[in-house]
Amino acid sequence: MDGGYIVLTTIKEITNHVGKEVKLGGWLYNKRSSGKIQFLQLRDGSGFIQGVVVKNQVTPEVWEAAKSLTQESSLYIWGTVRKDERSPIGYELDVTNIKPIQIAIEYPIAKKKHGVDFLMDHRHLWIRSPRQHAILKIRAEIIKSVQQFLDDHGFTLVDPPILTPSSCEGTTNLFHTKYFDEDAYLTQSGQLYMEAAAMALGKVYSFGPTFRAEKSKTRRHLIEFWMIEPEMAFVEHDGNLEVQEQILSYVVQHVLEHCRPELKTLGRDLGRLEKVRAPFPRITYDEAVELLHKEGFEDFKWGEDFGSPHETKIAESFEKPVFITHYPTEIKAFYMKPDPDRPEVVLCADLIAPEGYGEIIGGSQRIDDPDLLAQRYKEHDLPLESYDWYMDLRKFGTVPHSGFGLGLERTVAWICGLDHVRETIPFPRMLNRLYP
16 A cells, blocks of 8 residues: 555565555456356466456446456456465455456457467467466576676677678578668678677677578577677687586576476476586587487488487487587688697587577687688688778787677577477567568
């Protein structure tokens, strides 16, 4: 109460008001009746709670208002907060008053099973459901924990451009556009710009959308996705891997601490996540190829890149995420530093998640020798005028430096235990999906 008025609160904050009358603004998710009692399943964006309307304890007007509510009708509701161990959140609301705001027309997403295309066409409504609500809450906590870790460990957030004159890994899979009378591309990574920022600020990271024009329909791919990309001056290959395993361990344990109700809604096996603590196992590309040959992939040749079946088979040998290091130079990006003791492989690593979720982090030590970088420009037929500024980073105080990119959606899919990345982002952009 505040000056005699009931304070508007949220379901998330309901624990602060046990035994008191509160006012909530929300929507009706579902309801059922047993004659003289109506059970209202309510949501307000912060959570879900059941409101109990007892006919002989409310006015006829309140009873009829409850009866009039349809799925997704909006309302203000008053009631006394009561502990109830049967409730998923431990509390229920004994309703005293209801004020409908709008009685919704027939809701298109019924309780029956719908096809994927239907749900994607109605994504703007589908995100209201408990499952999607839980996923988006976990996504937000993952973002928060990543940034918290980096901010607490001396990294500075830097925002790279989304429109770029060149690419990190070739322009084949980029979206082309015109920048007035110049060619431009939607970024596939902020990495090159983060390298420049690291030479100014030491340890930096970016967090933003990236785009790949790959005509892929797999459960792991989106056209538009979000990346966290740290870059660190004076950090070499082994130190880079240590940061990666520390940050991922921190994120998973943070989600376990702050999102247990949401993980329970998703039916996630928490035991698997509880094992995700640094250090993580490491195997070389050579060892991974040997493992695949023993597991039935005899035709896999050294020098090929791993596909989803290969990554899944490798991950099955480990309970934690596993680093695959030292990939062949020929299949990796131009900026990755070759191993001084074995130039045919580079100082890089992909971090493969357990349970078939594939690569969630890719990183490497970067080339710091200007002569070697110039050689790479020629080998990859890169337009020098577009990369002059990148070469400058090696001419004016070059240092060993490393970095990585963490794919947010794949990380969300793995932590949540989802079948497809389309559920990991509010409005997914896929090969044949630009609506809504």
